[in-house]
Amino acid sequence: MDWDKLRIFHAVADAGSLTHAGDSLHLSQSAVSRQIRALEESLGTTLFHRHARGLILTEQGELLFDATSSMAKRLDTAEARIRDSEEEVFGVLKVTATTGFGSLWLAPRLTKLYDRFPDLTIDLMLEERVLDLPMREADVAIRMKEPSQADLIRKRLMNIRMRLYASEEYLAQRGVPEQLEDMRHHRLICQNPNAAQVAAGAAMVQRLTSYEIPSLLFVNNYFGVLQGVLNHIGIGVLPDYLTDDFPHLVPVLADVHSAEVPVFLAYPEELRQSKRIAAFRDFVTEEIMAYRKRQMDEAVPA
Numbered sequence: 001m002d003w004d005k006l007r008i009f010h011a012v013a014d015a016g017s018l019t020h021a022g023d024s025l026h027l028s029q030s031a032v033s034r035q036i037r038a039l040e041e042s043l044g045t046t047l048f049h050r051h052a053r054g055l056i057l058t059e060q061g062e063l064l065f066d067a068t069s070s071m072a073k074r075l076d077t078a079e080a081r082i083r084d085s086e087e088e089v090f091g092v093l094k095v096t097a098t099t100g101f102g103s104l105w106l107a108p109r110l111t112k113l114y115d116r117f118p119d120l121t122i123d124l125m126l127e128e129r130v131l132d133l134p135m136r137e138a139d140v141a142i143r144m145k146e147p148s149q150a151d152l153i154r155k156r157l158m159n160i161r162m163r164l165y166a167s168e169e170y171l172a173q174r175g176v177p178e179q180l181e182d183m184r185h186h187r188l189i190c191q192n193p194n195a196a197q198v199a200a201g202a203a204m205v206q207r208l209t210s211y212e213i214p215s216l217l218f219v220n221n222y223f224g225v226l227q228g229v230l231n232h233i234g235i236g237v238l239p240d241y242l243t244d245d246f247p248h249l250v251p252v253l254a255d256v257h258s259a260e261v262p263v264f265l266a267y268p269e270e271l272r273q274s275k276r277i278a279a280f281r282d283f284v285t286e287e288i289m290a291y292r293k294r295q296m297d298e299a300v301p302a
Contacts, residue, residue: 157284
């Protein structure tokens, strides 16, 4: 098959329109249409259903689009590796992380990374869904469990736990609970146990809500839970890495916590030589080491 025709087909299938594809390819609509007709003739099949509102792929067109999508992702990977020079770090790095970790721990630290590599562009995707790294939905991921996808390089960064925290103002008004049963006199802020989250966090919330707490605030991510705690609404279930950046959070019921949750950094084996990946990996590792050192220093009695 003609590579140029496949490129044009992919653009049309992606845009769903000859006009929009032509605009992105800097070709006229008639030129794009001719190339699509020629490709259909060479394959002996129809690739698109033509409708007044646009183009819809036929079953054969879907098969070809799956193939060209895989090709496009592989070409993106090759381009990324080619563009990584031996000494410079630049271009786009697609990073995925959970909403909580990405917004509360990673994003506030990115200033340091940009200071070091001003030509780097970070595309930060915060969601609980696990993106497909081998298919290049993202270049590097930070997840709260070990990734199960094949052909990934994995690095364990640290372990965290979910714990209970409140503001000083809230505790001054409502009192400090001394045992789990005392939570019946407080408002709990947490994620719904059925919401997408780490299993350890969901198990902790289920345990807490079994004490018939009369008032709850459910938020679907830890950023929202933190805002509720900082605004004195109640006692929140939060990851303990937050204490480094929010020292005014007051731990409550220190013996009540989730099981350990591992934090992993992962990226595709084929990006092992990427300078962007290496720069990001080393940066995150340095920040984790600094965080661990501060935690150890705070744990040592004066």
